[in-house]
Amino acid sequence: MSVETYLEAHFDAALDDLKAYAAIPSVSTDPAFIDGIDKASLFLAERLTRAGFDNVERLETGGHPAVYGEILSDPALPTILVYGHYDVQPPDPLEKWLTPPFEPTLRDDRLYARGASDDKGPLLIPVLVAEAYLKTEGRLPVNLKLLVEGEEESGSPHFEATLEAYRAKFDCDLVVSADGAMWRADRPSMTVASRGNVALEVTVTGASKDLHSGRHGGSAPNPIAALAALIASLHGPDGRVTVDGFHDGTLPPDPKILAAIGAARFDAAAYYRDIGIADAPIVDGDSLLVRQWLEPTLEFNGISGGYQGRGTKTVIPASASVKITCRLVAGQKPRAVIDAIERHLTARLPTGFSIAFDSDGPGSEAFAIDPDLPALGIAEDILGELLGEKPLRVAMGATVPIGSAFSRVLGRPAIFFSFATSDEDYHAPNEFFRLSSFRTGMKAWARLLKRLGA
Amino acid sequence: MSVETYLEAHFDAALDDLKAYAAIPSVSTDPAFIDGIDKASLFLAERLTRAGFDNVERLETGGHPAVYGEILSDPALPTILVYGHYDVQPPDPLEKWLTPPFEPTLRDDRLYARGASDDKGPLLIPVLVAEAYLKTEGRLPVNLKLLVEGEEESGSPHFEATLEAYRAKFDCDLVVSADGAMWRADRPSMTVASRGNVALEVTVTGASKDLHSGRHGGSAPNPIAALAALIASLHGPDGRVTVDGFHDGTLPPDPKILAAIGAARFDAAAYYRDIGIADAPIVDGDSLLVRQWLEPTLEFNGISGGYQGRGTKTVIPASASVKITCRLVAGQKPRAVIDAIERHLTARLPTGFSIAFDSDGPGSEAFAIDPDLPALGIAEDILGELLGEKPLRVAMGATVPIGSAFSRVLGRPAIFFSFATSDEDYHAPNEFFRLSSFRTGMKAWARLLKRLGA
Ligand SMILES: [Zn+2]
Ligand SMILES: [Zn+2]
Numbered sequence: 091m092s093v094e095t096y097l098e099a100h101f102d103a104a105l106d107d108l109k110a111y112a113a114i115p116s117v118s119t120d121p122a123f124i125d126g127i128d129k130a131s132l133f134l135a136e137r138l139t140r141a142g143f144d145n146v147e148r149l150e151t152g153g154h155p156a157v158y159g160e161i162l163s164d165p166a167l168p169t170i171l172v173y174g175h176y177d178v179q180p181p182d183p184l185e186k187w188l189t190p191p192f193e194p195t196l197r198d199d200r201l202y203a204r205g206a207s208d209d210k211g212p213l214l215i216p217v218l219v220a221e222a223y224l225k226t227e228g229r230l231p232v233n234l235k236l237l238v239e240g241e242e243e244s245g246s247p248h249f250e251a252t253l254e255a256y257r258a259k260f261d262c263d264l265v266v267s268a269d270g271a272m273w274r275a276d277r278p279s280m281t282v283a284s285r286g287n288v289a290l291e292v293t294v295t296g297a298s299k300d301l302h303s304g305r306h307g308g309s310a311p312n313p314i315a316a317l318a319a320l321i322a323s324l325h326g327p328d329g330r331v332t333v334d335g336f337h338d339g340t341l342p343p344d345p346k347i348l349a350a351i352g353a354a355r356f357d358a359a360a361y362y363r364d365i366g367i368a369d370a371p372i373v374d375g376d377s378l379l380v381r382q383w384l385e386p387t388l389e390f391n392g393i394s395g396g397y398q399g400r401g402t403k404t405v406i407p408a409s410a411s412v413k414i415t416c417r418l419v420a421g422q423k424p425r426a427v428i429d430a431i432e433r434h435l436t437a438r439l440p441t442g443f444s445i446a447f448d449s450d451g452p453g454s455e456a457f458a459i460d461p462d463l464p465a466l467g468i469a470e471d472i473l474g475e476l477l478g479e480k481p482l483r484v485a486m487g488a489t490v491p492i493g494s495a496f497s498r499v500l501g502r503p504a505i506f507f508s509f510a511t512s513d514e515d516y517h518a519p520n521e522f523f524r525l526s527s528f529r530t531g532m533k534a535w536a537r538l539l540k541r542l543g544a
Numbered sequence: 545m546s547v548e549t550y551l552e553a554h555f556d557a558a559l560d561d562l563k564a565y566a567a568i569p570s571v572s573t574d575p576a577f578i579d580g581i582d583k584a585s586l587f588l589a590e591r592l593t594r595a596g597f598d599n600v601e602r603l604e605t606g607g608h609p610a611v612y613g614e615i616l617s618d619p620a621l622p623t624i625l626v627y628g629h630y631d632v633q634p635p636d637p638l639e640k641w642l643t644p645p646f647e648p649t650l651r652d653d654r655l656y657a658r659g660a661s662d663d664k665g666p667l668l669i670p671v672l673v674a675e676a677y678l679k680t681e682g683r684l685p686v687n688l689k690l691l692v693e694g695e696e697e698s699g700s701p702h703f704e705a706t707l708e709a710y711r712a713k714f715d716c717d718l719v720v721s722a723d724g725a726m727w728r729a730d731r732p733s734m735t736v737a738s739r740g741n742v743a744l745e746v747t748v749t750g751a752s753k754d755l756h757s758g759r760h761g762g763s764a765p766n767p768i769a770a771l772a773a774l775i776a777s778l779h780g781p782d783g784r785v786t787v788d789g790f791h792d793g794t795l796p797p798d799p800k801i802l803a804a805i806g807a808a809r810f811d812a813a814a815y816y817r818d819i820g821i822a823d824a825p826i827v828d829g830d831s832l833l834v835r836q837w838l839e840p841t842l843e844f845n846g847i848s849g850g851y852q853g854r855g856t857k858t859v860i861p862a863s864a865s866v867k868i869t870c871r872l873v874a875g876q877k878p879r880a881v882i883d884a885i886e887r888h889l890t891a892r893l894p895t896g897f898s899i900a901f902d903s904d905g906p907g908s909e910a911f912a913i914d915p916d917l918p919a920l921g922i923a924e925d926i927l928g929e930l931l932g933e934k935p936l937r938v939a940m941g942a943t944v945p946i947g948s949a950f951s952r953v954l955g956r957p958a959i960f961f962s963f964a965t966s967d968e969d970y971h972a973p974n975e976f977f978r979l980s981s982f983r984t985g986m987k988a989w990a991r992l993l994k995r996l997g998a
Contacts, residue, residue, distance in 0.1 A: 119853065119854060119855035119856060119857065120853055120854055120855065121854070179857060180851070180853055180857055182851075182852075182853065183754075186753075244855055244856065245856060271759075285758065287758065287858070289856040296821065297819040297820050297821055298819065298820025298821075299640075299819075299820065299969075299972055299973075300637075300971070300972045300973070301819060301971075301972065302966075302970065302971040302972070303841075303843040303845055303869055303871075303971075304739065304741065304869075304871060304940070304971075305836070305940070305966050306819070306836065307836070307841035307843040307869075307871050308783070308835040308836050308839055308841040308843075308871070309815070309826060309832050309835050309836045310819055310821075311821060311825055312843055312844055314775070314844035314845075314846075314847045314866065315775060315776075315779060315844055317772070317847075318771070318772040318773075318775035318776045318844075318847075319772075319775075319776040321768070321769060321772035321773075321776075322769075322772045322773040322775075322776040325769060329762070361763070362896070365751040365752065365753075365755060365760070365764055366751050366752025366753065367750065367751055367752075367764075367765060367896050369895050369896055370895075370896070371765055371894070371895045371896035372763060378763050381762040381763050382759070382760065382761070382762050382763045385762055387757075387761035387762040389757040389761045389762075389766055389769075389860060390766055390768035390769055390772075390850065391757055391768075391850050391851050391856065391857055391858060391859050391860070391861070392768075392849065392850035392851035392852055392857065392859075392861070393768045393771075393772075393847055393848065393849050393850060393864060394847065394848050394849075394852050395846065395847050395848075396844065396845050396846035396847060396867070397634070397636075397845050397846035397867060398846055398848050399573070399574055399634055399636065400573065400574055400575070401573035401574065401698060401904055402573060402698070402699060402743040402845065402867060402869060402904045402905075403573065403633060403634055403845055403846065403867075403971065404741070404845060404869050404971055405845050405846075405971055405972065406843060406845070407845070407846070408820075410847060412768065413850070413851060413856060413857075415757055415758075415761075415856060415858050417757075417758060417761050417762070440825070441823050441824075441825045442816070442821050442823055442824070442825035450855055450856045451856075486758070486759070512756070512759050515753075516756065517754070517755075517756040517757075517857065517858055517859050518753055518754040518755065518756070518859065519753070519754070
């Protein structure tokens with residue numbers, strides 16, 4: 091039986107594996123889910139062992155453990171290090187899920203569950219493919235190492251130190267990331283660049299406690315007003331970041347990606363319609379993609395302060411805060427970006443307030459793959475065979491922080507070979523993973539390992 | 545036994561009554577507390593009956609019931625209608641309470657509980673005083689009517705209609721409000737004017753669902769950014785409201801109150817130190833009081849949108865909202881103020897967003913008492929005797945919406961005779977009521993009824 095036939099024949103069991111895995115609430119950003127982190131890492135370690143991986147272990151990282159396993163076939167063959175993560179985004183707002191986030195449910199040939207698409211489904215694929223090779227051919231066409239972290243959705247705070255600490259263990263010729271996502275459901279794509287990321291929470295405080303807004307209104311400092319003015323100072327009328335020093339080090343966009351953007355013939359109006367917006371703020375598709383792929387951003391992810399219940403409470407809150415993440419392009423340094431924002435906000439803080447900053451992890455730099463890397467061509471050929479169309483080379487707005495970490499620490503290139511699609515709501519309610527992608531992904535990984543070994 | 549001696553002798557029982565009353569969670573703004581509303585209105589009706597009130601009933605209002613009772617002594621005596629409310633502010637943030645909000649606790653000669661100061665303690669005083677008159681003298685020196693509403697903290701949405709509906713029942717010569725508050729703990733005061741109030745919640749929506757801020761950042765509309773810019777557009781650099789039409793109808797401040805402000809020798813630096821702010825945004829005490837008492841305000845009471853948990857979630861939220869209340873001065877119409885704000889914000893809404901408004905009740909106009917009203921002089925004399933110092937005439941930033949309603953519907957003047965003090969955290973955690981105020985209040989109400997009847 092061929093590997094691909096074996097995978098077809100065992101698809102139902104594979105789907106059961108994914109359901110069991112996605113049922114575990116392994117949210118890494120919230121300590122309330124520490125149990126789910128433990129269970130998911132254990133589940134994965136056991137599944138690797140059952141698939142035939144050797145030296146399976148949960149690696150100490152200083153934070154949530156990473157899961158590691160390897161199948162070393164022959165020192166003469168190339169060694170591939172597969173990357174993924176077992177942690178997931180928080181599931182809230184819970185009330186918007188049609189079925190509970192941790193009760194995986196099939197609807198319309200899709201599996202709905204938090205983490206199904208990011209990254210539990212895509213990561214399970216190479217595990218199942220390795221098992222299929224062992225069951226059918228008795229060996230793998232490459233040496234395979236698997237490294238699955240548990241803090242990706244928290245900004246991978248211990249990832250680079252973990253790479254350093256286990257550098258010898260992770261030695262390889264190429265990294266293949268099972269995390270990431272195809273750009274569009276209707277067009278195959280290969281991600282060749284991604285923006286970096288850095289996170290910052292800003293809290294503005296006025297009085298030392300909440301005050302009655304009737305008695306104190308007009309005299310006591312209102313931190314919601316101060317925070318709003320600070321937020322409004324961060325972008326210009328064209329939506330671009332106005333922070334001094336924010337753009338330091340940025341380079342002009344890669345002409346090859348600009349060419350790919352032209353080839354994509356992106357329809358801005360359709361994009362806005364898709365996300366439910368009638369009146370397009372950006373009308374030109376090329377400009378829109380440049381903004382999404384190639385320009386840095388400063389986005390507000392959450393804001394809170396004061397009374398949050400129903401109706402009215404006449405209070406001036408003591409403080410208000412906003413969560414910010416920035417997407418970085420080549421040349422921007424995460425720490426320098428944070429510093430620039432902190433300087434900008436501190437300089438504009440009105441009298442009567444204090445300001446505090448909390449940066450969530452070290453952030454990550456932008457990342458780009460060498461366009462002539464042979465593995466990139468191989469991966470593109472396979473996608474072309476299976477999906478009937480040569481993939482577009484795209485940049486992704488979202489970061490996969492590991493991109494730059496592998497090249498910096500291990501000195502090895504990384505390609506992205508994920509079968510998630512970016513419309514699968516993986517950071518929103520009702521995340522799903524297409525079963526068709528699960529099937530195609532297994533075929534594709536089977537071919538990828540074969541050809542990388544050849 | 546004199547009435548005052550009787551009240552002294554029964555102080556412990558009075559305190560037990562207050563504890564039992566304040567233990568009932570009668571939050572009117574949140575439907576989750578509907579049981580507490582029911583219990584508190586029932587408790588009050590029973591206590592009135594026990595005190596000797598006649599025709600006690602819970603009046604249908606279209607919302608939470610109002611509680612009514614009367615003691616009609618003699619048609620030749622003046623009739624006093626006492627106003628108060630049995631509903632309380634929401635208790636959150638719960639974690640900031642030293643003892644639970646609905647477990648009344650004595651500390652340092654104060655009773656700590658949500659509602660102890662606003663308005664359960666002050667309202668219980670005239671009930672206890674009426675009972676004391678009946679027990680000692682067998683009759684009251686006036687005809688007394690008591691009207692206690694259950695929606696004051698919700699903006700009294702049905703109050704004016706209730707006044708209209710029961711106009712004959714509420715017929716009186718004078719209204720005395722047991723709600724309101726003394727300005728300072730160290731200086732007796734009489735409130736002769738108060739600002740009005742109006743509430744509005746503003747929600748800005750971008751995409752139809754939450755989006756990944758990595759993928760969509762830079763292209764999708766971010767409602768937190770749009771809302772912040774709208775908020776920042778509502779005030780000028782001096783902190784005053786810039787909305788066109790907001791100030792329509794306002795009159796110059798009453799010179800008598802300006803004179804009282806001068807007499808108060810208000811220390812702005814001490815005020816800011818008190819509320820925990822080192823660097824005073826307004827340095828002149830007179831200007832500060834003018835802002836607090838005599839100018840309209842637009843304050844933000846709560847803001848929310850996007851991810852509210854710990855750590856980071858890379859999301860562009862679908863919507864963000866802010867809760868606004870405005871304090872109004874004489875001449876401003878609540879509906880016109882809301883309309884002006886809605887026009888201002890709608891005109892400034894950027895492309896790609898929609899905006900929705902939700903106004904919480906009809907609001908209330910500002911209110912001022914005739915400075916020559918005899919009852920005002922009587923009340924001032926009594927405070928002077930009991931507190932050793934002639935009271936200041938003050939305006940209050942906070943509204944007591946009933947002020948203007950009584951004069952408009954019943955054509956009768958209202959004075960404020962509350963023994964709450966404005967430092968008693970009545971819209972914040974750890975609300976308390978001074979036992980000394982409870983004692984003094986009973987003496988004062990005993991004298992007030994006697995002299996109004998003379
Ligand atoms: Zn991921
Ligand atoms: Zn009150």
